[in-house]
Amino acid sequence: MFIIMLGTAGSGKTSLTKVYSEWLRNQGYNVAIVNLDPGAKVVPYSPDFDIRNLFTVEELMVKYGLGPNGAFMKASDMILEYSDKILSHSVFTKPEYEFVIIDTPGQMEVFVYRKSGHYFISKLKKLGPTVGVFIVDGETMSTPIDLVVAWTTSILIQLRLDISVVPIVNKADLIKNVETVKLIVEDIDSFKGLIMKSKEGLISETAMYLASIVKEFSQSMRPVIVSAKTSKGIEELHYLIHEAFCVCGDLS
Ligand SMILES: Nc1nc2c(ncn2[C@@H]2O[C@H](COP(=O)(O)OP(=O)(O)O)[C@@H](O)[C@H]2O)c(=O)[nH]1
Ligand SMILES: [Mg+2]
Numbered sequence: 001m002f003i004i005m006l007g008t009a010g011s012g013k014t015s016l017t018k019v020y021s022e023w024l025r026n027q028g029y030n031v032a033i034v035n036l037d038p039g040a041k042v043v044p045y046s047p048d049f050d051i052r053n054l055f056t057v058e059e060l061m062v063k064y065g066l067g068p069n070g071a072f073m074k075a076s077d078m079i080l081e082y083s084d085k086i087l088s089h090s091v092f093t094k095p096e097y098e099f100v101i102i103d104t105p106g107q108m109e110v111f112v113y114r115k116s117g118h119y120f121i122s123k124l125k126k127l128g129p130t131v132g133v134f135i136v137d138g139e140t141m142s143t144p145i146d147l148v149v150a151w152t153t154s155i156l157i158q159l160r161l162d163i164s165v166v167p168i169v170n171k172a173d174l175i176k177n178v179e180t181v182k183l184i185v186e187d188i189d190s191f192k193g194l195i196m197k198s199k200e201g202l203i204s205e206t207a208m209y210l211a212s213i214v215k216e217f218s219q220s221m222r223p224v225i226v227s228a229k230t231s232k233g234i235e236e237l238h239y240l241i242h243e244a245f246c247v248c249g250d251l252s
Helices: 013-026 057-064 068-081 083-087 108-112 115-124 144-161 178-186 188-198 201-217 234-251
Strands: 002-007 031-035 099-103 130-137 164-170
Touching (some): 002 013, 002 108, 083 115, 108 115, 108 144, 130 144, 130 234, 144 178, 144 201, 164 234
Parallel strands (some): 002 099, 002 130
């Protein structure tokens, strides 16, 4: 099974890749780790496949005279170009791996919104069941509207990448109001009440409408709030991924 870590820059994709892979290995699973971020300076795990062996953002900046954003776009296009080569690596083809965790580029948009992510995942899906984890940065969630936007983004990514995507919140150790975060999954009507209290007019109406869409289409079957720092919630993350995997078939 392939698990793709997605999320905005700094949300914790790399940190959770490390913590979740360690947790799985402690449970006795055979796990491989893939680093697909050519811009990473250091990663806290030992990757079984590392895109940086093919190219790095820094090399592309020098070679093509690009700034950091241009080099990230070039890198994204190169992931697409190299897709077949990358996916022929044993880490993707070896049936012994029960879980292959894929850490994606720091800046989510280069993977999600350019062609490379969609193309790469369309090929990956042919090799085995694939689930995306959309990591929401708990530190930046201060209002109910922030949460609706994050959950809606997760649905958009699901549409864009054409895989089941589960939203989870990271940095539990920094979240002040955990109960509000849980509400978006557990009780959307009470959550809508919070939206109404926090805003009025068109913004509130838009957020309420999006909350209804979240209720209908989100893959969040349970609220999962984790911390890559303290390892809290990793077991719940595992069960959520497992559930998403079980309903994968319903999506296609
Ligand atoms: N307090 C706290 N910091 C975290 C947590 N997860 C990640 N971080 C920090 O957030 C920053 C970005 O994390 P990283 O895993 O590199 O994010 P990525 O860009 O999505 O790969 C780093 O400084 C991490 O140490 C967490 O659960 N709690
Ligand atoms: Mg990272």
